[in-house]
Amino acid sequence: MLEVQDLHKAFQPLSGGAPILALGDVSFRVDAGRFIAIVGPSGCGKSTLLLCVAGLMRPTTGTILLGGQPVTGPPENLILVFQEYNQSLMAWRTVLRNVRFGLEGRGRPRVEIDAEARRAIELVGLTGFERHYPWELSGGMQQRVAIARALARRPAVLLMDEPFGSLDALTRNELEDTLLAVWAEVGATILFVTHDIEEAIYLADRVYVLSGRPSRVLEEVEVALPRPRHQLKTREDSRFIAYRHQIYELISRETSRRGPALP
Amino acid sequence: MRARIPWLGLAVLFAAFLAWEAVSRGFAGLGDYVPPPSRMLGMLGQILVSGELLFHAQATLARFAGAYALAAVVAVSAGVAFGSSRVLYSFVEPLVELLRPMPSPATIPIAILFLGIGNEMKIAVTAYACTWPILLNTLDGVRGVDRVLRQTAATFGVGPWRTLFQVVIPAASPQIVTGLRVSLAIALILVTTSEMVVADDGLGFFILDLQRSFRIPEMYAAILALAVLGYLLNQAFLTIDGWVMAWHRLGTRKEVV
Numbered sequence: 001m002l003e004v005q006d007l008h009k010a011f012q013p014l015s016g017g018a019p020i021l022a023l024g025d026v027s028f029r030v031d032a033g034r035f036i037a038i039v040g041p042s043g044c045g046k047s048t049l050l051l052c053v054a055g056l057m058r059p060t061t062g063t064i065l066l067g068g069q070p071v072t073g074p075p076e077n078l079i080l081v082f083q084e085y086n087q088s089l090m091a092w093r094t095v096l097r098n099v100r101f102g103l104e105g106r107g108r109p110r111v112e113i114d115a116e117a118r119r120a121i122e123l124v125g126l127t128g129f130e131r132h133y134p135w136e137l138s139g140g141m142q143q144r145v146a147i148a149r150a151l152a153r154r155p156a157v158l159l160m161d162e163p164f165g166s167l168d169a170l171t172r173n174e175l176e177d178t179l180l181a182v183w184a185e186v187g188a189t190i191l192f193v194t195h196d197i198e199e200a201i202y203l204a205d206r207v208y209v210l211s212g213r214p215s216r217v218l219e220e221v222e223v224a225l226p227r228p229r230h231q232l233k234t235r236e237d238s239r240f241i242a243y244r245h246q247i248y249e250l251i252s253r254e255t256s257r258r259g260p261a262l263p
Numbered sequence: 264m265r266a267r268i269p270w271l272g273l274a275v276l277f278a279a280f281l282a283w284e285a286v287s288r289g290f291a292g293l294g295d296y297v298p299p300p301s302r303m304l305g306m307l308g309q310i311l312v313s314g315e316l317l318f319h320a321q322a323t324l325a326r327f328a329g330a331y332a333l334a335a336v337v338a339v340s341a342g343v344a345f346g347s348s349r350v351l352y353s354f355v356e357p358l359v360e361l362l363r364p365m366p367s368p369a370t371i372p373i374a375i376l377f378l379g380i381g382n383e384m385k386i387a388v389t390a391y392a393c394t395w396p397i398l399l400n401t402l403d404g405v406r407g408v409d410r411v412l413r414q415t416a417a418t419f420g421v422g423p424w425r426t427l428f429q430v431v432i433p434a435a436s437p438q439i440v441t442g443l444r445v446s447l448a449i450a451l452i453l454v455t456t457s458e459m460v461v462a463d464d465g466l467g468f469f470i471l472d473l474q475r476s477f478r479i480p481e482m483y484a485a486i487l488a489l490a491v492l493g494y495l496l497n498q499a500f501l502t503i504d505g506w507v508m509a510w511h512r513l514g515t516r517k518e519v520v
Contacts, residue, residue: 051414054418056414056417056418074417074418074419074420076420078418079418079419080414080418082411082414082415084409084411087409087411087412088411088412088415090412090430090433090434091510091511091514092433092434092436092510092511101419101429102419104429105421105422105425105429133510133513133514134514135510135513135514135515153419
């Protein structure tokens with residue numbers, strides 16, 4: 001479904017000097033309908049990777065194939081959900097109008113758009129809040145709106161850039177479960193970037209561990225944990241703990257070897 | 264939201280007026296130059312009834328409206344265009360930086376030279392002055408639209424025009440409105456100033472004419488009327504702002520309702 005080949009991304013700093021190589025040589029494949037997580041040390045270029053896959057940033061070299069077609073700009077059936085929900089949502093629009101945003105301007109009848117939007121709002125558990133404004137909602141609810149907005153488009157692929165990173169731990173757990181329920185219902189392919197190792201293992205079928213900058217895939221960890229996942233049972237599973245050890249050790253070694261990664 | 268009546272402030276104001284009244288009546292001859300408020304208000308009623316005030320106020324208001332509308336349309340459009348295109352702005356940036364610190368009344372002689380002494384000159388001068396705050400604020404607002412918001416529009420495959428009108432301009436609107444509010448005051452100042460330089464109607468002309476004809480209490484009354492006009496225009500602006508920008512005002516409040 002999604003294939004990333006030899007992705008390199010270099011940035012030219014404004015102050016001059018040598019280019020910063022964010023992505024060194026990233027390659028991986030994602031099969032349709034799977035939930036894939038990406039973890040890595042801070043500043044390793046996880047967001048850069050997602051922006052490239054989403055067609056919002058041009059890689060320096062390398063190819064991204066979506067359904068066999070190269071990605072040159074934002075693909076139709078792929079939506080990126082940002083970490084900063086506050087800056088991503090439109091403060092002048094109600095929840096319903098925010099969720100409708102991605103469906104507008106495409107010639108679809110208003111009735112249909114509204115129905116799709118309401119369905120998405122229901123999926124994330126925000127029924128009843130359609131006429132609220134984003135600033136009237138908590139952080140977790142705002143991120144749900146952003147997710148609903150993406151879901152309304154029924155994308156084949158959902159990219160998520162540390163979507164729960166700005167939320168408190170309890171809300172994070174809540175939203176993890178909401179996301180899993182949504183995924184079970186919708187069946188999209190999800191590429192989920194996080195710095196939280198446990199979250200990655202909890203959510204995914206497979207976890208890619210990235211190295212520090214310039215990043216490449218250090219390890220591919222298949223997560224053979226039963227679904228549906230459970231916040232307590234799954235996290236206490238001995239396999240969960242084994243994966244956690246494995247990935248944690250990989251990343252610590254990376255961080256100590258390279259020193260603190262600069263953003 | 265309930266407006267609190269500033270009793271203390273109003274009491275102070277009232278006391279000041281009483282003091283003025285007393286001083287003005289108490290010193291002989293002073294009343295000719297600084298009439299007591301009671302006489303001022305009486306004169307206000309008189310010029311109102313005689314039709315003079317409304318005649319001149321309407322002339323001022325018409326010029327003000329024309330100039331403000333012109334400036335708003337031109338400056339917001341230009342601000343959006345320049346804010347969206349770094350290349351485009353680089354062409355005019357030196358000119359903007361050169362012209363903006365110049366006090367607008369200095370353009371009056373130039374305007375008279377090219378446009379004569381009629382309404383065109385006054386509207387041109389006023390529109391020119393208003394353009395700056397609106398343009399610069401719009402520019403800032405458009406440039407300052409969060410990158411994540413633009414990326415959001417992009418990931419949803421929203422085209423450039425829709426992005427501009429449905430995302431960028433609404434996001435920049437608080438800043439644009441700030442520019443429009445600042446220009447409101449500037450517009451009134453420039454209209455009345457240009458009316459004082461050369462005109463045969465308008466509140467600026469009226470005030471100066473009253474001074475020259477030594478109708479001093481009427482002069483103060485006209486000045487008061489001008490102040491009231493400014494206040495009313497501002498209130499009208501705030502009311503419209505309240506309807507259109509409620510989402511921003513409520514969204515950026517520090518306390519939750």
